[in-house]
Amino acid sequence: xxxxxxxxxxxxxxxxxxxxxxxxxxxxxxxxxxxxxxxxxxxxxxxxxxxxxxxxxxxxxxxxxxxxxxxxxxxx
Numbered sequence: 001x002x003x004x005x006x007x008x009x010x011x012x013x014x015x016x017x018x019x020x021x022x023x024x025x026x027x028x029x030x031x032x033x034x035x036x037x038x039x040x041x042x043x044x045x046x047x048x049x050x051x052x053x054x055x056x057x058x059x060x061x062x063x064x065x066x067x068x069x070x071x072x073x074x075x076x
Contacts, residue, residue, distance in 0.1 A: 012018055 013022075
């Protein structure tokens with residue numbers, strides 16, 4: 001009995017008209033969530049970009065320091 005009810009529900013959910021109705025009903029909710037999260041998404045992308053630039057700058061400074069260290073050891 002229990003399996004048949006679950007199977008019937010799954011069969012109903014597989015139909016295209018039911019899928020479309022669910023999409024139509026949930027579309028306003030998803031749009032609202034995306035509108036509310038939009039500034040946070042932009043802030044996150046900007047922060048990730050700045051972190052990438054900072055790591056790149058640190059690597060460049062490290063390479064320059066290592067090159068200068070080799071030059072200093074050759075002079076002494």
